[in-house]
Amino acid sequence: MPELPDVEGFRRVARQATNHQVRDVRVHDEQVLRGISSDSFQRAVRRRYFAEPQRHGKWLLMPTTGAANAAAALPVVLLHFGMTGSLQWCPHDAELHQHDRVVFDFATGELRYRDMRKLTGIHLAREQEEVDDLLAELGPDAQQIEAAEFGKRLTRTRRRLKPALMDQSVLAGLGNLSADEILWRARIPPHRSTTELTADELDQLHREMRTMLRESVRAGRIPDGASWLTGHRDEPDRRCPRCSTALRRARVGGRSTLWCPTCQPG
Template sequence: MPELPDVEGFRRVLSVHAVGRKIRRVDVLDTGVLRGVSADRLRQTLTGRRFGRPWRHGKHLVVPIAGSDSVVLLHLGMTGALHWSSDRHRHDRVVFVFGSGELAYRDMRKLHGLRLARDEADVRRVVAGLGPDALDLTRAELREQLAGLRRQVKPALVDQAVIAGLGNLLADEILWRAYVHPRRPCTDLDADDFARIHARMRTVLRQAIPQGRVPPRKTWLTGRRDEKSGSCPRCGTTLNHGRVGGRGTAWCPRCQPD
């Protein structure tokens, strides 16, 4: 599932290859990813235009259209991605054709998709239900978002209405580094817990963003969690696996006691 580092990587792909170049054609190969816009309207709005500088909020990618009030909104869901390529893939859903290549919105499961916002006010309405972006979150804001919630800490972290941008892998990695069990109630967290969670969140994001993904390093929990006899990179204890808030979760029973 794309998380904040992945979406940052897709933003870079778009910025490097597509921003400022004229869109010669828009090929809508599957209308199943269009949300609130027809294929004809999308083509009419974008053909001959240029993408402006994209920005991101959580897992949403916001792409202004130069010389227009319209804005493309991409939510990449579980399997969405942007690829700069001249070769078509069977899961390409919408392809923006330029003189020097093609930018493909590729998505296997089509759980979310592409919107065409009328203006910036429309964009604000779409993202209004999201929490603050994880990359910009201060320690005080983290505590404000979580303190007092009557729920476990991991489901709170991956709830986009609480904090935007964190997914399953990031939440597990952050909590493991912060020595916090994923089932700890938010009401049980103290000032030191919030300080550790915030510090580890910033470290994990800073290290993952240049990779454009959550890297499967052996020194990270995410590099060991899928091994048959996966062990904690810090203490060597065999990892526990279970479901927390309905999501597959890994943690170290020694570093993250109940």
């Protein structure tokens, strides 16, 4: 499932369209459009220019303008990638993938929204209020939040720590892989109550989150290298990359969760 680092990678893909005019929009599957018909979407975006794309949590925002190098404006194309979505930059002669749902055509190439399961999709906001409404329930972006605000938002209700980290209204951008990785790095078990966290533990969580996200954003995904917990999720004999203890797996907050009982006791 695309998380903050993946969507930041998609933002870099989308930047290839910045200041380029949309020559055409081809909607191959109208089901991924939310609240707008294929014809209306095509009319609204065709011949517009894409400005610098922005990201908030797992959402990608692509403002449009009437001319190249103009300030970001409306309408805004908002993309959410659900479980299986991605954004691809392709040459014009690249074969259409079976899951390419919407294709934006430019003189220099094509930007393709690809999604197998179509759980979320693409929105078009013609007014700023529509953008605000779509993002209204999101908390601060996980890559931008400061330590003090992080601690306040995480501990304001009594709940288990991993579900709190993944709650997009608390913090926007973290998913299953990134939450497990942060907790493993911070040496805190996923089932701890948020009300039990000390100030030092909250600071440690924030530092590890910032470090993990910085490295993951650079890669455009949660890395699966040998020194990362993520790199051992699918091994038949899952071992902690730090201490070699057998990793435990269980459902926490309804999600498959991996942790080390030695490094993350309690």
